[in-house]
Amino acid sequence: MFIPDWNWTDAEDIPAEGWTMIVSKRNFCYNAKDDSAASLAGGTPLVPLDDLPSSYLAAGMIRLGIYRERPLFIMDRETPPDSLLSIPFRPVLGHLNPDLLRAAMLGYHLVQWIANSRFCGRCGKENTFHHREKARVCPDCGLVTFPRISPAVITAVQKEDRILLAHNKNFAAPVYSLIAGFVEPGESLEEAVAREISEEVGIQVTNISYVSSQPWPFPDSLMLGFTAEWSSGELSPDGIEITDAGWFNRDDHPQLPLKGSIALAIIEKIFAGLC
Known part of the structure; x- marks a missing residue:
């Protein structure tokens, strides 16, 4: 424990x-x-x-x-x-x-x-550890810096009995995973889900539902997992981040993400009919 x-x-x-x-x-x-x-x-x-x-x-x-x-x-x-x-x-x-x-x-x-966070982002002096807070503090200007956490959404899109899996150019070949991306300023999580999917594979989704979350230190993310349903559009990978995408089921799919990731956990839940 x-x-x-x-x-x-x-x-x-x-x-x-x-x-x-x-x-x-x-x-x-x-x-x-x-x-x-x-x-x-x-x-x-x-x-x-x-x-x-x-x-x-x-x-x-x-x-x-x-x-x-x-x-x-x-x-x-x-x-x-x-x-x-x-x-x-x-x-x-x-x-x-x-x-x-x-x-x-x-x-x-x-x-x-x-x-x-070695140096203060306001004045450039070297930070020290705060004696009360779980943070760093500038001894000169007093700016307190807490650990950075960047929210990101990751979504399993379903179409009938199939799930959308995509290959990101940064993945180790030939792994396919879910569509994911960082939340932008001024967005709700649901808006981020819809935007990322539209930008990366050109489709629209509906019925966006939260599933679970996972801290993911690459680089400093909090991954927020969702499911959604395809509503319209044809798959069209953007060619910038996503090089290939397709609809797959539990009996016919490419190599999946690594064990321990929220991506694999959500995919396995869907294949098991749990969400």
């Missing part, structure tokens, strides 16, 4: 026992023989604090909360320990249990926020 309660921890306040996860140059450090699926499934991102030299802890770290009755931290270091693999975060997601996945998502989001 993971109980979140995050905050910055200076070196002198780090306990003798506990776990940490390690990020290095935006990669996730993982205790596994190699990056094969079988090896990752049997590995772990957890490193006992007492396995690390004191010099490695000196820069401080983020306390994420309590995992299995022990404090859990995450740190960002230039060089990972020799005993750990340094691999992209996304392939790791499907191999973490739900509690550890939640902790890893939180930690990766916070590591990126700290790296991107």
Whole structure:
């Protein structure tokens, strides 16, 4: 079980026992023989604090909360320990249990926020950590900076017994997923859903309904999942983000998104007739 309660921890306040996860140059450090699926499934991102030299802890770290009755931290270091693999975060997601996945998502989001909020956005002075709020504060002008969260919508569009799946040019081939995009200023979530679908594949939708949400630290999103029904139009991928799109059912579909993603969770619910 993971109980979140995050905050910055200076070196002198780090306990003798506990776990940490390690990020290095935006990669996730993982205790596994190699990056094969079988090896990752049997590995772990957890490193006992007492396995690390004191010099490695000196820069401080983020306390994420309590995992299995022990404090859990995450740190960002230039060089990972020799005993750990340094691999992209996304392939790791499907191999973490739900509690550890939640902790890893939180930690990766916070590591990126700290790296991107080093300096004050108003006056340019270097920020420090706020002593009361879960935030950073400029010691010169007093501007308080909280973790950035960017809302994004992701939608499963249904047409009779089929679901719309699309290939984004940034996806690893040949994965197909749901239509997604960031919410723009002045939009409701439902307006964002309709706009993204119209812009990316040229169709209109109706009966937009909320399903569930998921924090997604790529880069700092809160994914808000919806379903919708096709109402008019023919599929016409924009060629900018979407290179191909089609209607599929549970017995005939391309490769789906990775395990651990809200995209796959919604697709599987629809294929199972649960939404």
